[in-house]
Amino acid sequence: MKLSGGVEWALHCCVVLTTGTDPVPAARLAELHDVSGSYLAKQLQALSRAGLVDSVQGKAGGYVLTRAPELISVLDVVTAVDGAQPAFVCTEIRQRGPLATPREACTRPCAISRAMAGADAAWRAALGAISIADLAGSVEEDYGPGALAGIGGWLTGPDAGQGAAPAG
Numbered sequence: 001m002k003l004s005g006g007v008e009w010a011l012h013c014c015v016v017l018t019t020g021t022d023p024v025p026a027a028r029l030a031e032l033h034d035v036s037g038s039y040l041a042k043q044l045q046a047l048s049r050a051g052l053v054d055s056v057q058g059k060a061g062g063y064v065l066t067r068a069p070e071l072i073s074v075l076d077v078v079t080a081v082d083g084a085q086p087a088f089v090c091t092e093i094r095q096r097g098p099l100a101t102p103r104e105a106c107t108r109p110c111a112i113s114r115a116m117a118g119a120d121a122a123w124r125a126a127l128g129a130i131s132i133a134d135l136a137g138s139v140e141e142d143y144g145p146g147a148l149a150g151i152g153g154w155l156t157g158p159d160a161g162q163g164a165a166p167a168g
Contacts, residue, residue, distance in 0.1 A: 001123055006081045009035055010043040011135065014077055017053065018069045018136045019152030023062030028155050043081055050080030069133035075124055077132075087123075088116035 013029050026044050030037035044063055047053040052072055053063045065072065090113035094101045109117065139147050 001087045006043040014132045017065045023056040025062040072132045073128045074130045075127035086120045
């Protein structure tokens with residue numbers, strides 16, 4: 001399964017947004033991850049349209065998660081950014097060519113289509129079972145206790161933008 005780069009950026013942003021309740025400007029999120037602000041804004045808009053983040057306007061505006069990170073799955077983010085379409089779409093090749101199977105004989109999907117649909121379902125189930133909270137917990141395991149607090153402090157601290165932050 002090939003996912004757009006926007007999925008990675010959106011997932012990182014969702015994990016970072018678990019660090020607090022104050023809105024985080026898109027520009028700060030882009031700076032934190034050293035990514036294009038305009039492209040990241042498109043991913044945040046997709047998350048907003050899907051109801052996963054809220055965009056807060058004003059001087060202290062930015063983005064916040066709309067619900068607890070335990071209630072947002074990786075699949076929710078993937079679907080928001082890349083859509084819900086399956087990775088494989090059967091075009092009924094078996095009904096083409098000199099030895100084509102007649103349409104009326106094709107009463108169920110072919111073996112290839114069934115295999116691909118099963119793989120897609122398993123992939124979606126696996127992503128649906130992982131929450132943003134799970135990912136945030138992994139950041140703490142990977143980078144040590146307080147990693148997310150350090151990121152949150154960098155995002156909102158008085159020296160915002162003055163130093164490096166741990167990966168998130």
